[in-house]
Structure formats: structure tokens, C-alpha cells
Amino acid sequence: MVVGAFRSDSGRLTLANVSTLVHNATILNAFKASIELSLATALAGAVAGGLLAWAVATGNPRGVLRRVVVAASGVLAQFGGVMLTFAFLATYGYTGLLTLAAAHFFGLDPYSSATWIYTLFGLGIVYTFFQIPLMVLIFLPALDNLQPQWQEASANLGGGSWAYWRYVAGPILAPSFISALLLLFVSAFSAYATAAALLSQGDPIVPLQIRTFISSEVMVGQANMGKALALGMVVVVAVVMTIYALLQRSSKWRVQ
Amino acid sequence: MARPVTARASGVGRRSLARTFARWIIFLVVGGYLLLPLFAMLEFSTRETPTAMAWKRTALGWKGIADNPSVMSAIVLSLELAALTVVVMLFLLAPTMVWVHLRVPKMRRVIEFISLLPLTIPAIVIVVGLAPVYSRLMPVIGQSPLVLTFIYVVLVLPYAYRSIDASLRSIDIETLAQAARGLGASWLQVFLRIVVPSIRAGLLSAAVLSIALVLGEFTISSLLVYDTLQVIVNQVGQDNAQVAVAVSLAALLFGFVLLFIVSTVGAGRRRAARATAIEAGLEEGDLYE
Numbered sequence: 307m308v309v310g311a312f313r314s315d316s317g318r319l320t321l322a323n324v325s326t327l328v329h330n331a332t333i334l335n336a337f338k339a340s341i342e343l344s345l346a347t348a349l350a351g352a353v354a355g356g357l358l359a360w361a362v363a364t365g366n367p368r369g370v371l372r373r374v375v376v377a378a379s380g381v382l383a384q385f386g387g388v389m390l391t392f393a394f395l396a397t398y399g400y401t402g403l404l405t406l407a408a409a410h411f412f413g414l415d416p417y418s419s420a421t422w423i424y425t426l427f428g429l430g431i432v433y434t435f436f437q438i439p440l441m442v443l444i445f446l447p448a449l450d451n452l453q454p455q456w457q458e459a460s461a462n463l464g465g466g467s468w469a470y471w472r473y474v475a476g477p478i479l480a481p482s483f484i485s486a487l488l489l490l491f492v493s494a495f496s497a498y499a500t501a502a503a504l505l506s507q508g509d510p511i512v513p514l515q516i517r518t519f520i521s522s523e524v525m526v527g528q529a530n531m532g533k534a535l536a537l538g539m540v541v542v543v544a545v546v547m548t549i550y551a552l553l554q555r556s557s558k559w560r561v562q
Numbered sequence: 563m564a565r566p567v568t569a570r571a572s573g574v575g576r577r578s579l580a581r582t583f584a585r586w587i588i589f590l591v592v593g594g595y596l597l598l599p600l601f602a603m604l605e606f607s608t609r610e611t612p613t614a615m616a617w618k619r620t621a622l623g624w625k626g627i628a629d630n631p632s633v634m635s636a637i638v639l640s641l642e643l644a645a646l647t648v649v650v651m652l653f654l655l656a657p658t659m660v661w662v663h664l665r666v667p668k669m670r671r672v673i674e675f676i677s678l679l680p681l682t683i684p685a686i687v688i689v690v691g692l693a694p695v696y697s698r699l700m701p702v703i704g705q706s707p708l709v710l711t712f713i714y715v716v717l718v719l720p721y722a723y724r725s726i727d728a729s730l731r732s733i734d735i736e737t738l739a740q741a742a743r744g745l746g747a748s749w750l751q752v753f754l755r756i757v758v759p760s761i762r763a764g765l766l767s768a769a770v771l772s773i774a775l776v777l778g779e780f781t782i783s784s785l786l787v788y789d790t791l792q793v794i795v796n797q798v799g800q801d802n803a804q805v806a807v808a809v810s811l812a813a814l815l816f817g818f819v820l821l822f823i824v825s826t827v828g829a830g831r832r833r834a835a836r837a838t839a840i841e842a843g844l845e846e847g848d849l850y851e
Binding site for chain 1: 581584585586588589592593595596598599600601602603605606607682683684685686687689690691693721771774775777778780781784785792795796799803806807810811813814817818821822824825826
């Protein structure tokens, strides 16, 4: 793939594909949209998922509730975007449950102004679907490592819950939280199935552009563009994962 | 003297009340966000009039699953792929990991790196890289969609690795193996009768995670044009949304039941944190090391 990114259709070495990558406005916009989308959904997922993980972690460690949430998170995070897209359409789509309910009970039409569901914003809402459960899975172990003794110690020294979260739990959890955030970013950035199922036309984000290049090999002179785009994705992911690795190495808080 | 004690006790009581309250709010809001779509799928797939609110229900969407030959064959194909992937993965990974753990601990880093590599490469990039390889291999290995197994084994590697690794680390496998060797057991016996039973939970969750991953895989099979479950569901969804939604819900529930069973089997024996980590294919160390 890396080799292909630097080859023309006739097989000669060229920088043309990569230079198109950097200069073509559509492609640049796709990368920008992909990165923004991933950032936004990673943040939303990390906050909501982090809260849910906290709510689970403070409960009974062997309780049914915890097991239900963890199993459901596993399914939603790993079971693939196509089905989540259908879940989303059944809820918020043109004839989805909420859309119909809004029309039926309040006389509202969420689609009167725009077809927001098939836009990047709609895509973001679906992405958050798998980001929240993914965050629960990644972050729960870190929360489980918070020892109750630390809270007691903080309380004995006169600290309220603000002091505890600001000076004890916050700093301990911060590296894990940021690491989790980076992983969520990568997961959204790499996601393809959800976007492909939701947007069958048009390709506002990078994975969908690659689809266009792969599935229409008739475009003259561009057979290797898909590879160049894939290379671009690898570069972005590599940068994020490097930050992730550095962060983990520099993290001083090792809890046994 | 009694006074400050009561004051503090009531303060703690109020705090824990506020905490319980906050927990339930979070469960309601975030849980609702995640569960509402599942309910909507049920509602949508049993709707009699597809475009309006009504109480009348129908099972036509669900019957449509059985009546649709392409959906049925896709389900069979995906289950076959899942089974094959699990078998190949367990036969390759479990002995290798145990061997490395017991005999060549220096290689652990290398195996770990190789196993985690697929996690950092987007699936769509894997397709771009694999497409030329596949088109060349096609005449040799044949057209059967079951060749996807080779890719899927690589895809499930990170999750399976973490599950098995977490459960290998949670027992003192070296001592167990030495004891068994000292009593005259062969390496095969050590593996089959000592190690495998001790890491059963890890193997089980590795298998379940692999099944979930294979059943949910779309990117690679769709771009290499194989009719797996997700590809067909996506296709069916274009003209018969109710059937597609019914299949999706069934698959999600199936996955949920599988994972829930694993967590029930594993619960009570290990620390909850570790149990969760094994189920998720993650480990506590991940976020600290």
C-alpha cells in the first residue's frame, strides 16, 4: 500500500498522488471533516461514557446492573456500525420513533428545515453511540483502581468531594482519561461501516472517499489515489498513537 | 462530644444520597440514550403502518427474516466464519502464548506488539493494502467467502490476545507448570490439563469477542464484495427496512446474551476490575503503563 501510494497507474514512481493529497481541496476538506468529527464524538463519548463508567464503578462490583452495562457496552462498541445505523434510523429517521412521536404529540416536524440526519452532524450522533460504550469499557478498569481509602484519607484531612476530585481522583485519572480520549479519536477516525451505511451517496469523510476510489477503478490516473488516502489515514493514526504511547510512558501514577 | 459525630454522619449521609441521586440521573440519561434506539428498533420492526404512530403490531418483519433466502444464507455464512475464526484463533494463539509465557518470556514484548498491531490500523486501510494481494491469491485459494477467515483471524488478534493475556497473568502459571512437570507430566499434559482449565475464562471471552467482531464486520467483506451478514443487512435495508431492523436487533440481542453469559461465568472468581478488563479485552495496565 505504501509503495502503491507513490506509484502512477503505469507503475512508475511518482509523488503525484501524495501531492494531490495535500493540494486537492476536496480531500483536504475530507481530512478536516474526519478529524473534527472524530474529535467532537471522542469528547462527547468520553464525557458521557466517563460519567456512565463512574456510575457503574460506584455500584456493586458483582451486581447485575454492572454486568448488564458491561455486556451491552461490549455489544454496542464492537458489533458494527451497520446495525447501529439502523437503530439510529429507527429512532430519529424520517419515520423513526422519536420523529413520529414529536409529530404525533407535539405537532413538530424535526425535518421541516433540514435533513440533518444524513449530514455530518447526524453521523456524529451515531458515532457517539459506539463511543460512549467504548469509553465505558476502556475507562472502567481505571475507575476500579481508585481505592476507597484515598477518599477516606481525603475526608479525614477535611477535604470535601470537590477537594477529592480536584486534588486526588482528578490527577490520578487524568492520564487514563486522555489516553481513552485518544483511543476514541482513533476509533471514530477509522470507522467506516457506520458512515457507509448512513451515507450511500457523497463522501464527506476520508474512509468514504477511499470507498469511492476503490469501487470505481475506472477513473483514469487515480487507481492509486485510494492508497495515498489510506497512507494519509495511517499518518494521522500514527501521530495520535505516538502521543498515546508517550503519555503512557510519562504517566507517573502506577496503581497496583 | 456526640455532636460533631452526628453532624459528620449526617453530612456523609447527605453526600452519599447526592451520589446515589447523581448515579441514577446518569443511568437514566446516558442509559436512555443507548437503550432508546434498541426499543425503537423493536417498535419499528413490528410496525403495521410504517409511516405513522399506531398501536397495531405485526410480526411480518420478523417473519421476513426466515422468508428471505439471502438473509438466511448470510446468517449461515457469518456464523461459519465466526466458528472458523474462533477455531483458528484458539489453535494458533493459545499454544503460542502459553509457550512464550512459560519458555521464552523474552519474546513476550514481540508477540504483544504483533498482536496489538491490527488495532492501530483502520480496517479500510487493511482493505486497501489487501485488495491487490487478494486479487493475486484468488486463483490459488478459490472464490469461497470462507477465505475471509484469514483476515478475520488477524482482526480479532488484539482482543483475543488481551483476554488470554489477562487471564494468564492472573494465575501463577509458572509454578503450576513446574509442579506438574515435577510430577512427571509432559508438556502436552501441562497444556491441556493444567493451563487450559485455568485460563478457561480468558479463552471463553476471547472466543466470544471474536464471534461478536466477525458477526459485526462490514468494512472488509463489503469492499471485497462478500455477502456476509452486515453486507446483506445493509442491502436489505435499502428496500425493506423492517426486515433489516429486525435482523439487526436479533443480532445485537444475540451478542448481548453471549457477553452476559461470559460475564456471569467469570463473575465471583476474579476481582471485578480484572473481570471487566478480560471481558473488554483490555487490562488495567493499559492505561497506566
